[in-house]
Amino acid sequence: MHKEAALLSNTLADFADSDTAGRKVVIDQIITIREEWKDVRHELTTGEKRKPEPTGRVKPTEARLGISEAEVRAELQKTRVNISKTKKKIEESPEHKNRASWETDLARLEAIKNDYETELIRLKHETA
Missing domain, CATH: 1.10.287 (Helix Hairpins)
Known part of the structure; x- marks a missing residue:
């Protein structure tokens, strides 16, 4: 092979x-x-068969733009919850082998949160 x-x-x-x-x-x-x-x-x-690679949900790398204000608010709230959960994991397990991955996820989520907040401001000014 x-x-x-x-x-x-x-x-x-x-x-x-x-x-x-x-x-x-x-x-x-x-x-x-x-x-x-x-x-x-x-x-x-x-001596065992190899497990298939996980084909789960792909984590978003950027905010979804062009959606309604209500959808932006919902996405922003979900992102804030995920940020909180990730920070908690990092704080509770500072020596964990996945810490670097969690910190990367945290940075990704913070960037997405900032994008949603900016989009929310843009939408508010657009309707005003």
Whole structure:
């Protein structure tokens, strides 16, 4: 499997620089082979099937704009609750292995909160 992926990887140099569609097909094949290889290695190491990657809800990276004032208020409230929960996790478990991830989430949420607050001000002035 590893050899097959390596050989496919070598064929990428044969494509023209502008042929992104052709490269994408090969890259998708390489990714599929690497995932299969991860499954095999995990099963050999642990004796168990590898669990599928979580496909849960993707965390937003920016505020939803162009929504009504009521929706902005609701999103702002949800964001504030998530900020509070994240701060609490950081304070209660300062040595936790996921602290860096929580701090990143906190910064992301603070930025989204600021965007919603700005949008709310804009909407208020628009209707005035």
